[in-house]
Amino acid sequence: MYTKNRRPVPPWVVPVLVAAVAVPTFVAFWIGGQPQLGAVWAGVSVAFGLVLAVGGRSDTIRLLRGADDDERALTLEYQAMTATALVLVVALAGLFLAEGIRGESGVVYAVLLLLAEATRVAALAVLNRRS
């Protein structure tokens, strides 16, 4: 029915993707000469993937896995992504200011903040034309 917007995601997809992040993580740190640290971060990814895989009784885990693919799940997903973006932007702004206080350029955080705002402006422009 029209209340379903996408094909349901098989329950193993998200846990596998999350756990798979461990591979490039470990390789990147291994190339950088810190394989032990890479193993730690890779372990974090695998652990999160396992939690997603075995936490079937939790509604939150089911939402994270994309198991409940209906309009309410999509609404919750959008709201969660909005909260995530807000936290990230506030954190970036704080780090940018901290860089300034330390006498650094803060260019990395400035570029990320500009990217975030440019994305918001572009998204609003496109969505406004479509609706």
Place this chain on the structure above:
Amino acid sequence: MRNLIRNLRTARGLSQAELAAAMEVSRQTINAIETERYTPSLPLAIALARYFDSTVEEVFRVHEES
């Protein structure tokens, strides 16, 4: 948004899971609608009303301040 979904569902002897399957949404979504934690989209509201041979206005009531 007040609604009569729970009354209509139980009057027909349906479980939340059965109504959810008929509407092709999750059981959690039906529960959230019944407990008025989630306001369904217009298409879903119409589908629910039609399922119970009723109208949207009869099934859903907006909170009106007195």
